[in-house]
Amino acid sequence: MRILFTILTCFIFSGTFAQKKIKGKVYDAINNNALQGASVSFSGKGGTITDKDGMFTADCNTASKVTVSFIGYQTYQYNITNCDEDIRIALSPMIDNLDQVEISATSNTNKSLLYQPSSITKLSPVELKRNTGLFLDDAINSNVPGVTMNRRAVSSGQQFNIRGYGNGTRGTRGVSSNFDGQGYKVYLNGIPVTDAEGITTMDDIDFGSIGNVEVTKGPAGTLYGLAIAGAVNLSSVKPANGKKSISQEILIGNYGLQRYTTSFQMGTERASILLNYGHQKSDGFTIHNASHKDFVNMVGSFQPNTKQSINAYFGYSNSYDQRSGELTLTQYENEDYTGNIDYIKRNAHSNVYTVRAGLGHTYIFNNHISNTTSIFGTAFNSNASSAGGWTDKASTNLGLRSTFDTKFDVSNNIKLSGITGVETQRQNAATIGYGMVKNPLDTASVWVYGNPYYWVIGAGNSNIYTTTATTSVFTEWTLSLPKDFSVTAGIGMSNMKIGLDDRFYNATQPNKQRQFDTTYKSMFSPHVAINKVFNKNVSAYISYCKGYKAPVSAYFYIPSIGTTFNGALNSSLRPEVGNQFEIGTKGELMHKKLNFQVALFNTVYANKFTTVAVPNPGNTVTLYSYVVNGGKQDHKGVEALVKYTAYKSDKGFFKAIVPFVNITYSDFKYKNYTYQTVGKTILTPLKDSAYTTDYSNKAVAGVAKFVGNAGFDIIANMGLYANFIYMYKDGFPITSDGVNNTTSYSLLNAKLGFQHNLGKHFDINAAVGVANITNTKYPIMVFVNQLPDAFIAAPRDANYFGSLNLKYNF
Secondary structure, X not given: OHHHHHHHHHHHHHHHHHOOEEEEEEEEOOOOOEOOOOEEEEOOOOEEEOXXXXXXXXXXXXXXXXXXXXXXXXXXXXXXXXXXXXXXXXXXEOOOOOOOOEOOOOOOOOOEHHHOOOOEEEEOHHHHOOOOOXXXXXXXXXXXXXXXXXXXXXXXXXXXXEOOEOOOOOOOOOXXXXXXXXXXXXXXXXXXXXOOOOEEOOOOOOHHHEEEEEEEEOOOHHHHOOOXXXXXXXXXXXXXXXXXXXXXXXXXEOOOEEEEEEEEEEEOOOEEXXXXXXXXXXXXXXXXXXXXXXXXXXXXXXXXXXXXXXXXXXXXXXXXXXXXXOEEHHHHHOOOOOOXXXXXXXXXXXXXXXXXXXXXXXXXOOOOEEEEEEEEEXXXXXXXXXXXXXXXEEEEEEEEEEEEEEEEEOOOOOXXXXXXXXXXXXXEEEEEEEEEEOOOOOOOOOOOOOOOOOOEEEEEEEEEXXXXXXXXXXXXXXXXXXXXXXXXXXXXXXXXXXXXXXXXXXXXXXXXXOEEXXXXXEEEEEEEXXXXXXXXXEEEEEEEEEEEEOOOHHHHEEOOEOOOEOOEEOOOOOOEEEEEEEEEEEEEEOOOOEEEEEEEEEEEEEOOEEEEEEEOOOOOOEEEEEEEEOOEEEEEEEEEEEEEOOEEOOOOOEEEEEEEEEEEEEEEEEEOOEEEXXXXXXXXXXXEEEEEEEOOXXXXXXXXXXXXXXXXXXXXXXXXXEEEEEEEEOOOEOOOOOOOEOOOEEEEEEEEEEEEEEOOOEEEEEEEEEEOOOOOOOEEEEOOOOOOEEEEEOOOOOEEEEEEEEEEEO
16 A cells, blocks of 8 residues: 555656646847747757747756747757746847848749849848938948949939949930939839839839848849849838737938838738838928828738738828939039029929739649739829929839749659749820920019929920830749759740820821831840859859840830921830849858858840930030930949858847948940931931941949948847948949049948837837938939039938837737
């Protein structure tokens, strides 16, 4: 009996100890937010995941060590010494770990950046929020080697220049890139911002709501159609899983800058919703430079079951920016920021109303094939005025993008995966132009600054209705071989059809031709690449790709001039074509503390568009201008970026210190760039005048030879964070003849912030910062080949700002 009692007692005590539980909580080391879904494994056996409050439990007698991991965070190990204590484990976010960085569109089943045989730069909130977070050019210019972003005013006229490929062609002195963005594709949450004609207007995008940016450099026709320069994918902030919150952010700065953002975020296991409203305004940093914008965004992601997911986006914006005009070389040199009088008296501005909407559906048929189909539409309405007059534009752009992702196991060590799809868009647009005249209510004989009356809309001078349809089909495949070796090959084919109806009636030209159309067919864009990953840490690749840029309607149509020249089709134009060879490497060394990317490329653009101006006999007035294929541009360059986690600790005052540097070297030259044209004068009888231009072997205008950025991010365990950025840019030619050049400049920016959890429900994030600490004179945009006007000047003095974000967690 005694023996039986002893055995029973031991069994009871043993069972009691077996049921002894230890509790723990996993949270973000930066903002103290609980992390739902973190993986917790035990040294003994088994494991679990954290709940919505970041909590987990474990049998104490089976676990002497706990290992916690979560995507995007450093893995953490904890040794259990006391079963009665509550464990609190703070996970530190990884800083651009290549294993965790995935890209949007790829034929490789491994979406890690390390396995992509091309130059792609990803920006996370760390890079996007180093400055105010409102202007994307701040982040692009300091973090993406080989890419420049400009803007024409406080928050409008944004353009990308990717590896020296500029934008629209206009002006009277040759190759130009001053106005609408062309040659690249921009997507917002999977919806093309670039319209069917290939023009990208970003005035309506709320960059303050963007949480992720992906820049693909070089011809990208295999996946994106007519993208001769590259593609930019923008994604809105994504709500955290298991979180529901409402937040209010206020940002104020110099020159009357104010931004108010109200956000609601909800994330569950199968759904996430983001509702965002923003109101932004600024007095501007020069004369006639005020800006105000209102944004409403809704982003939803839903997963009804394991086979399906649905994504939805809706965005509305009302954007208004005044333009003071470009400064002349003399004005800029003398720091005379009074602007262009012809712009100001015409109340130059850009006013854009836009509604964008898209609905995407992904269906997984089986382990080998899935489909993602998105339908989208944009209603765009704008009015703008400048020295040339007033323009109204209304357009509707509708489209569809559908891709099939496929993957097959050829053998145990060989896999074949691919992406095959179609993207098609159709746009109907009406563009009406007017001259502007002095307001008849204005009694002043001469217009002066401060005059109470601007000029008003005068007689119409153009009325163009265009219908554009663009379709691209593409397929790309990756053969994954043993030892992390892969071969990628694909091809895309694009067609564009433009119909133009000149609806402007002129009684002196009753019989002029009014309807024009043209088609650019069978623009094939191949891509071939090889990629090798060494020890899961470093990759090397070599690639070749090709892309096209088709003319827009304004290029193939020459409008009527006076009473002696009828509108005509510029039928000799051919699409631009770009061929790029690239070798590169990326990886993580020194226990993944050192993150690097290096790319060497040679891109040749042929059939480059350039503008020819036809002057009068005295060469004092331009009668009309038109676009021709001028020649080639040969771009050779080197791009590199490095980030290094110099210090990391979970116990000291500093949690992480991460310096970074990126450089770009560009040797871009015009090649065989000689063209001759003949223009008609307006004299009777008509006379021919020959004009010859040769830019061969001169440096490509608008591109700096060397650009370098360096800085560091600091994260402290108490919630403090800071960053410093130094930016340098070489001077570069303003005109293609190399006669006029900008000067080099350097900028220094800094930001200090604090984020913390205030109890159970509230989070706070406060920051102050300053841009251009050294009061440097520099431009935010340079107008190429458009003298005497050239510069849009940035704020001359240091620009201070501060922000406060208060979040309530339900």
